Amino acid sequence: MRSKPQNFQIFIQSADLQIPTRALILQNPNPNTNFSVHHLKSDLVSSTRISPKSLFFSLNGKLLVDSTPLFQNPQIGPLSTLTVHMRHNGGGGDGGATGAESRDCYLNMYAVKKPDKVDPNEMRLSKWLNCSLSNEPLKHPVVIDKLGNLFNKEALVEALLKKNLPKEFRYIKGLKDMIAVELAEVPGIRERGAMKFQCPITGLEFNGNYKFFTIKSCGHVLSAKALKEVKSSACLVCHKEFTESDKIVINGNEEEVEALRGKIEGEAKLKDNNKKSKKVKNGGANGEAGRLTGTKHGIEGNAIDHNNIGSSKRFKAADMAPANATKEVYASIFTSSKKKDFKETYSCRSLPLGRN
Structure with a gap:
């Protein structure tokens, strides 16, 4: 069936x-x-x-x-x-789920906000158009340090007065480490409320796409192209003479910054050496320190001969006593009394007896 x-x-x-x-x-x-x-x-x-x-x-x-x-x-x-x-792909060693992860693992993964990607063009413009300290748009007066970083002078001076400079700018000690710069503005053009600058000779924009230099002797900012095409030992704007060492590259790369740092250290060493040589020169013609001269306390002529300081005996006031003077009494003018002459009492200490 x-x-x-x-x-x-x-x-x-x-x-x-x-x-x-x-x-x-x-x-x-x-x-x-x-x-x-x-x-x-x-x-x-x-x-x-x-x-x-x-x-x-x-x-x-x-x-x-x-x-x-x-x-x-x-x-x-x-x-x-x-x-x-x-059925979704994954779980086979290709980065997908294996089933071994806990729910908390996924919750923690999505709870942490990933940092937003920074546009390199925005970073470049910010470095060239903003103050390195306050990150505000550059505005006159603008200064540059000896490593090529640009600052608003007001922000930098305020940080120096409050002594709250960031660690990377601690080499700036005062106004002597700042150089006032003259940035040529692009007339009638502003970008996001900030001024735009250019090379006054070639018209190249001051935005990081081209290399720029500051002339330390006058503060004018010129593009590398202008300095290369117009061969001159004088500023192309104010015609003031300058040397190659007066050029400071603005926002240079690592190698250029290290070269500027080495230049600063070399200048500091040279300055210290000049101070030391001047100090020795002021001390005497043959490296001698100032000598005691005069007739004070009855001492005439030079009291100490530094040329024979290693071989001469220790200076004693008694040896320089005038004629008809007791050597011990004369020596007491320059030396303290002997310890055996002192005695402590209930009212005072170390007071030599016999003194009023």
């Missing part, structure tokens, strides 16, 4: 496929055939281009493998709701 076909109704839902929950009547055409989840997936995607391998089913949160039978299965009964999921 032939068995009747088995059939019952189940529900299918999917959030990944964005389809509403719908009822599906299943009918096993052949009771002897094991109608499984694999057959259900094939029937579901038969009219679409979706591959059955990219889908998987779950029931009450539990995965249903393709070989799971739908008929005569105690887990799947009539009116059961099966959920269809899209």
